[in-house]
Amino acid sequence: MEDVNLLPKSSAERKRLSAVAGLLTKLATALSVLVLVLAASAIAATFILGNRRDEAFRQNAALIEQVKELEEEEQRLALTKNRLSMIKDLLAARLGEQAFALQRELLGALDGRGELTDLAVSEGSSNLGVAIPTSRLFRDFVSELENTSISAVALKSLIFDSGTGFKLNLNIF
Amino acid sequence: MLSKIALPALISLAAFVALGAVAFFGVTKVVRLRGETLDLRQKNVLLEQKIGSLQRAGQSLTPELAGELSSALPSANPSVSLLSQIRSALAGSDIVLKGIDVRPEEAGGGDSGINKVGISMEVEGSPSELFDFFVGMEKSSPIMNLSNLELKVANQEVLAKAQYVGFWASFPEKIASVEGFSERLTDEEILLLEEIAAFSAPKELKLPSPEAKLDPLNRPSPFSL
Numbered sequence: 001m002e003d004v005n006l007l008p009k010s011s012a013e014r015k016r017l018s019a020v021a022g023l024l025t026k027l028a029t030a031l032s033v034l035v036l037v038l039a040a041s042a043i044a045a046t047f048i049l050g051n052r053r054d055e056a057f058r059q060n061a062a063l064i065e066q067v068k069e070l071e072e073e074e075q076r077l078a079l080t081k082n083r084l085s086m087i088k089d090l091l092a093a094r095l096g097e098q099a100f101a102l103q104r105e106l107l108g109a110l111d112g113r114g115e116l117t118d119l120a121v122s123e124g125s126s127n128l129g130v131a132i133p134t135s136r137l138f139r140d141f142v143s144e145l146e147n148t149s150i151s152a153v154a155l156k157s158l159i160f161d162s163g164t165g166f167k168l169n170l171n172i173f
Numbered sequence: 174m175l176s177k178i179a180l181p182a183l184i185s186l187a188a189f190v191a192l193g194a195v196a197f198f199g200v201t202k203v204v205r206l207r208g209e210t211l212d213l214r215q216k217n218v219l220l221e222q223k224i225g226s227l228q229r230a231g232q233s234l235t236p237e238l239a240g241e242l243s244s245a246l247p248s249a250n251p252s253v254s255l256l257s258q259i260r261s262a263l264a265g266s267d268i269v270l271k272g273i274d275v276r277p278e279e280a281g282g283g284d285s286g287i288n289k290v291g292i293s294m295e296v297e298g299s300p301s302e303l304f305d306f307f308v309g310m311e312k313s314s315p316i317m318n319l320s321n322l323e324l325k326v327a328n329q330e331v332l333a334k335a336q337y338v339g340f341w342a343s344f345p346e347k348i349a350s351v352e353g354f355s356e357r358l359t360d361e362e363i364l365l366l367e368e369i370a371a372f373s374a375p376k377e378l379k380l381p382s383p384e385a386k387l388d389p390l391n392r393p394s395p396f397s398l
Contacts, residue, residue: 017178024181031188035195042199049206056213063220067351070224073231074348076239077358080230082345083242084362086287087316087369090246090340094318100308107300116300116331119324 095123102126102150102172109144113137117167126172127156133165216352226357233358238370244314245369248344250277251315252290254375255339258313259294261373262306268298271332285342292317292337300324300331307335314372315339 067074106128107116114132121127132138145153154171161167247254252275263270273294296303303324310317321336358366 021177021181024178024185028181028184028188031185031192035188035191038192038195038199042195042203045203046199046206049203049210053206053210053213056210056217059217060213060220063217063224064351066224067220067227070227070231071348073227073234076234076236077227077230078345078348079239080234080242080358080366081356081362083246084358084365086285086340086342087242087246088362088365089285090287090316090318091365094311095320100304100311104304115326116324117326119322119326121319121322123320 095121102148103128105148105150106145106153106170106172109141109148113141113144114166128170128172130168130170131165132168135166138166220352229357233363238366241314241370241372241374242366243344244374245316245372246287247315247341249341250288250290251339251341252292254315255290255292255317255337257375258310258315258317258373259292261375262309262313263296266298266302266306268296268302268306271295271297287340287342290339290341291320292339293334294337295332295334297330297332299329300326303331303333307333309373310337312372314369314374315341316372 103119103121103126110116110130110132114130114137117129117131119126119128130141132141150172152173154173155168156171157167157169159167244254256273256275259270259273273292276291276293277289296306298306307319307322310319317337317339319335320338321334323334325332
């Protein structure tokens, strides 16, 4: 006759299942608490950040209104910037002021020593015709040029006539 | 026994899914709100800077100053104002205006948007007076640049042929958007502004209104600019 085991199949297996059930219960509890904490944190963060966003939005709307109120000043500033950028280029392209300053200096050096006979100013060059009666005044004129701020003078032509003296054609830079 | 395991297992699974959902939607929402808030705050800082810049501009850039700039580089052909300036500069001197010619150049405005008008003139006078005249023209509004000058001297009198170029350009039609940035004036621009403000402005041309009753024997000269 075959032996019949009347004892429970395995008390060890039951213990193991009990342990697993206990672990799962703990896990479920921990996860539930974590979900609740995270949900509460998310709700709180959403509330706080939402308030901050709304506050920033209100501030933004108020600032935009302020900018709109300053539209006249903005137009004036835009016009000023526009005109200044154009005027800056126009003034930079001027040849008059600089050329006149040099010519004035040259005429100052010529004062009492000779006469201006002709002058031509165009972009990049300034030509002067000068008449000087004697070689001594010519020397004086040349040495006086050293006292001016003229950086370079090119002698384009020099004509000597015993009756009228020296006729010079100068190019100043 | 199995039911003792199944229930906590199901709860764990549900809690895990809920955790994922809360983490995903919660974090997404928080990140989005935070991003929007930071973006708005950044815009607000720029707007505050813009308001400060515009308020300062409002204090320093008076309508009169803007008017002087518009006068220096007007939006319409400045021929009449230029002639007025030449006439004013010649008034009180012994310089004789022997001829003047006005012709438009580059009516299309070119790439720069600046239109030009050429003015050629012949004037006669003493060298010093002529130099004063030409230097004075460099300090007058509307701006005109000397492009060519020829002087011939005979018997202490100088005959000068001068070619000037006057300018005009359309006013800007658009300003930056409300949230766009408005640059403040640089120090260099402020100096240039002061320089232009010192230019002599053309006298205002005031023609009598059609309603005004005019004395037919004492009519104002339309050329007295």
